[in-house]
Amino acid sequence: MADNRDVPAAFPRGHRAAWIAAAWLLVFAALLPLDAPLSVWAQGLPQAVRSAFAIVTTFGLAELYLLPTVLLGLACYLVARLPRQAVSRPALLRLAGLNAYLALSVGLPVALAWILKRLVGRARPELV
DSSP states (O other), X not given: OOOOTTSOTTSOTTOHHHHHHHHHHHHHHHHHHHHHHHHHHXXXXXXXXXXXXXHHHHHTOTHHHHHHHHHHXXXXXXXXXXXXXXXXXXXXXXXXXXXXXHHHHHHHHHHHHHHHHHHHOOOOOOOO
């Protein structure tokens, strides 16, 4: 069982997940009305500013992290399976596990967000 001694009194014990879900729903509900107006405002920015944002957005794409992480993890796992790697096998397997963790921690939220975007939709102003 988890140790809850560090939980503040205002955060009732045993209901942590419910409070976290409620907080996320509150943030989502508060920001939802701002989505469409902010999108329209951002489209009115000068082209140089929008181009800079496009470059920054490229660095946040999951593909830049997922493919190398999966490939490196797979390579570490395969090298660890070679018979001559008895000394480095634990380190290689740990590195393969770390890469699998990174791939899942990036890939699952991306997949869930993609599914939610398709199910819920999002306000997108018409581009002029």
